[in-house]
Every structure is written in structure tokens, then in C-alpha cells.
Amino acid sequence: MKLAVVGTGYVGLVTGVCLAEIGHQVTCIDIDEEKVEKMKKGIPPIYEEGLESLMKQNIQARRLFFSSKFEKGLEKADVIYLAVGTPQYPDGTTDLTAVESAAKSIAHHLVQDAIIVTKSTVPVGSNEYLKSFIHSHLKNDVSIEVVHNPEFLREGSAIHDTFHGDRIVIGAENKQAAAVIEQINQPLDLPLVVTDIKNAEMIKYASNAFLATKISFINEIANICEKIGANVEDVAYGMGLDKRIGHQFLKAGIGYGGSCFPKDTNALVHMAGGVDHDFELLKSVIRVNNQQQISLVQKAKQRLGSLEGKRVAVLGLAYKPGTDDMREAASIVVIHRLIEEGAEVTAYDPFAMENAAPILPQQVWFAKTAAEALHDAEVGFILTEWDQIKNLSLKDVKDLMKADPIIYDGRNCFQLDDVRQHLIEYHSVGRPSIAGD
Numbered sequence: 001m002k003l004a005v006v007g008t009g010y011v012g013l014v015t016g017v018c019l020a021e022i023g024h025q026v027t028c029i030d031i032d033e034e035k036v037e038k039m040k041k042g043i044p045p046i047y048e049e050g051l052e053s054l055m056k057q058n059i060q061a062r063r064l065f066f067s068s069k070f071e072k073g074l075e076k077a078d079v080i081y082l083a084v085g086t087p088q089y090p091d092g093t094t095d096l097t098a099v100e101s102a103a104k105s106i107a108h109h110l111v112q113d114a115i116i117v118t119k120s121t122v123p124v125g126s127n128e129y130l131k132s133f134i135h136s137h138l139k140n141d142v143s144i145e146v147v148h149n150p151e152f153l154r155e156g157s158a159i160h161d162t163f164h165g166d167r168i169v170i171g172a173e174n175k176q177a178a179a180v181i182e183q184i185n186q187p188l189d190l191p192l193v194v195t196d197i198k199n200a201e202m203i204k205y206a207s208n209a210f211l212a213t214k215i216s217f218i219n220e221i222a223n224i225c226e227k228i229g230a231n232v233e234d235v236a237y238g239m240g241l242d243k244r245i246g247h248q249f250l251k252a253g254i255g256y257g258g259s260c261f262p263k264d265t266n267a268l269v270h271m272a273g274g275v276d277h278d279f280e281l282l283k284s285v286i287r288v289n290n291q292q293q294i295s296l297v298q299k300a301k302q303r304l305g306s307l308e309g310k311r312v313a314v315l316g317l318a319y320k321p322g323t324d325d326m327r328e329a330a331s332i333v334v335i336h337r338l339i340e341e342g343a344e345v346t347a348y349d350p351f352a353m354e355n356a357a358p359i360l361p362q363q364v365w366f367a368k369t370a371a372e373a374l375h376d377a378e379v380g381f382i383l384t385e386w387d388q389i390k391n392l393s394l395k396d397v398k399d400l401m402k403a404d405p406i407i408y409d410g411r412n413c414f415q416l417d418d419v420r421q422h423l424i425e426y427h428s429v430g431r432p433s434i435a436g437d
């Protein structure tokens with residue numbers, strides 16, 4: 001089948017590459033010409049495990065193409081995937097500007113009947129609106145159907161998740177259109193949920209909100225564990241063995257970040273408000289997460305009295321390992337706080353520093369290695385559980401830092417027994433603190 005994908009961000013590019021891999025002929029369209037030229041050569045604009053090699057293979061096999069021109073990209077496409085960003089406005093509502101602009105371009109250049117499949121996460125009701133929006137902008141006598149096919153891909157394992165996902169959700173009002181999308185996905189051999197558009201829109205929001213709820217829940221349990229001297233890791237393990245609860249998303253830390261959970265939870269609270277429902281539970285989830293992100297700095301301030309002039313090494317900036325994405329990363333909140341408190345911050349991340357530099361305060365120094373960041377630091381903050389950080393030798397950490405170093409580990413990267421042996425003062429999340437010398 002001949003497919004087009006509009007938008008080559010995380011979702012669009014991964015979708016395009018994976019659809020080509022399962023045998024379809026795919027043209028990815030992006031208005032950024034420079035980006036398109038690079039992608040034609042097999043250079044992805046984002047870092048995603050396994051993406052570059054899969055992209056190159058499919059370009060070589062002549063199944064994957066790129067274009068900055070809608071008229072060329074949409075040529076003979078039976079199905080057009082729409083995967084542009086849906087950021088949030090400051091009040092938490094969803095900004096549909098990019099979706100509308102891409103939809104308008106599709107409508108202007110469409111010369112054959114087509115199914116438009118929306119991948120972008122959009123508030124309930126948006127796909128219905130989008131269908132009439134595209135209709136009203138069509139330049140030619142063609143008919144369109146809109147299908148919502150939300151993605152459940154995690155950044156960093158998006159390729160793996162595409163081929164080993166738990167389900168494919170297809171929301172459509174038109175049965176034939178739904179059947180075409182089923183057929184496209186058939187080689188993936190994954191469980192299908194075929195439903196109406198509103199349900200599909202809601203499945204996506206409710207899933208992300210539920211996962212965010214699990215994280216805030218375990219973070220609250222972690223905070224209680226700290227007070228009563230329990231260990232949240234043992235507690236989460238014991239809870240997770242209950243199949244109804246499960247082990248996943250019970251890892252306590254400095255809260256969730258990224259381009260999805262913060263945005264989608266806010267949007268769902270707004271959506272609920274719009275139909276006169278006060279989503280109290282989800283509001284608490286968001287509040288707990290905001291507090292969790294600043295809790296480590298508060299602890300450090302309480303412990304040290306003041307952070308003024310303290311040399312602080314921050315290890316890990318990306319919102320999670322395996323990605324260079326800095327969107328809504330807890331490190332942004334933590335580092336702003338540290339700078340406000342007068343700390344001198346040196347930061348290190350194996351992949352995200354280029355994206356971090358324009359976002360973080362100018363006072364932040366970037367180190368080339370974790371060791372360089374730790375050199376002569378008095379306090380260390382661990383904010384992303386990269387292997388490069390988890391595998392640091394605690395002996396080296398202690399030797400590199402000033403005498404009597406203190407570590408605040410927001411991702412529980414080290415075993416408590418290990419830390420004890422190295423006589424480092426260590427505070428993690430939901431586990432007993434270690435006093436050091």
C-alpha cells in the first residue's frame with residue numbers, strides 16, 4: 001500500500017520507518033527542507049535506538065522516501081498519517097495549530113480519495129472537528145475519511161514497542177476505513193481494538209493518565225517509606241507480584257517528565273473540566289509530581305542550611321535514559337532551583353547536553369564526562385538513570401569529589417550496601433539515607 005506520513009518528529013518518523021519495514025511504500029513529508037535532505041541520506045533528526053539503521057535499510061530497499069513538498073509526498077497515497085506535535089498552551093489546553101496547518105496542506109494538495117489517520121494525541125472530539133476542517137479546505141472533488149490510531153510508543157524503545165506493542169487501537173466511524181488500517185497493521189500481528197473515534201481518543205489519554213497515576217502513587221509511598229524507615233523498592237516489588245498491580249511504572253524517583261505525561265494529564269484535567277467534571281485524582285497526581293521534582297533540592301537545602309556557593313554536579317539531564325529529549329525533564333526544574341539557591345552547577349548527560357544548553361540557565365557549566373562534572377564537587381545530584389551513570393565506580397566518585405561528598409540520587413542508581421562500603425553520604429528516593437563517614 002502507498003502511504004504518506006506528515007510530520008517527522010518522534011512519532012511520525014518512527015511510524016514511517018516501521019511502516020516501510022513491514023512492506024509498505026512510505027513517503028515522509030516535512031516542511032523543513034534541511035531536515036528532509038538529511039533524512040534522505042539516512043540521518044535521523046532525533047536519537048532513537050535502532051532508528052538510523054532501520055531507516056537506511058528501508059531507504060536502500062526503496063520503500064522509504066522523504067519530501068518537503070506536499071504535492072509530491074501525497075501523490076497516489078491511499079492513506080495519509082498525520083503525526084505532528086500537539087504541545088500545550090500555558091493553561092494546559094492543547095495547541096492544535098500544527099495539526100490544523102498540516103491538515104490544511106493535506107486538503108489543499110489532495111487529488112485522490114484518501115484515509116487520513118491521526119497519530120497525534122488530540123483532545124476528545126478533535127478528530128471529528130478535523131474531518132470537517134479538512135472537508136472545508138479541500139480544493140478538489142475527493143472524499144476523505146478520518147481514523148484515529150493513537151500510538152503507545154515510549155521514546156528510547158519506540159522501534160521495539162512498534163513491533164512488540166500490547167495493542168493497536170483503531171478508532172473510526174467508517175468500517176471500511178477501519179478495515180484498511182487493520183490491513184496495514186496486519187504484519188505486526190498485535191491485538192487490535194477497533195472502536196469509535198471518541199473511545200480511541202479517550203483510550204490514549206486514560207492510559208497515559210493511569211501510568212502517571214502509578215508513578216505519583218509510588219512516589220507518595222516512597223516519601224512515607226523515607227519517614228518510617230522502609231525501602232520503597234522492596235515495597236514496590238512486593239506489590240508488583242500481584243498480577244492486578246504489576247511491576248511496571250512502580251519505580252520511585254524524581255517524578256515523570258517528557259513530552260507526553262505532563263501534557264496529557266493537564267489536557268485530561270481540562271477536558272474533564274470542560275464537561276463539568278472535577279478530575280480531583282488526576283489533579284493530585286500532577287501536584288504530587290511537581291512536588292516530587294523539587295523534593296531533592298529541598299532536602300539538600302535542609303541538610304546544608306544553604307546551597308550558596310556550593311559546587312554541585314548534576315549527572316543526567318534527559319527526562320529518562322535512552323533519549324536526548326529534554327522536554328519537561330525534571331532536571332530543568334531541579335537546576336533552576338539550584339541556581340536560584342546560589343549553587344554553582346556543572347552538568348553532564350551522555351546524549352542530551354546539546355538540547356539542554358539552550359533551556360538551562362546560562363550559569364550552568366557542561367562537562368564532557370561524568371568524572372569531569374564530579375571533579376571537586378561537594379554535592380552530586382543524579383537525575384537520569386543512564387547506564388553510564390549507574391556503572392560509575394563509587395570509589396572513583398568519592399575520590400573525584402571534595403572531602404565528605406553528599407549524593408542526592410533521584411533515580412536510586414546504587415545499591416545501599418555498595419554505598420555504605422564507600423562511606424559516602426547518600427540520600428535516595430524512598431530508601432534509608434546513608435550517613436557517610
Ligand code: UGA
Pocket residue numbers: 121151152153154155156208211215248249250251252253254255256257258259260261319320
Ligand atoms: C509515555 C508512555 O509510556 C507511552 O506509552 C506513550 O505512548 C507516550 O508516553 C506518549 O504519549 O507518546 P514516554 O514519555 O516516552 O512514553 O516515556 P515513559 O517511559 O513512559 O516515561 C515517562 C516518564 O515517567 C519518565 O520521566 C520516566 O523517568 C518516568 N517513570 C516511568 C518513572 O518515574 N517511574 C516509572 O516507574 C516509570
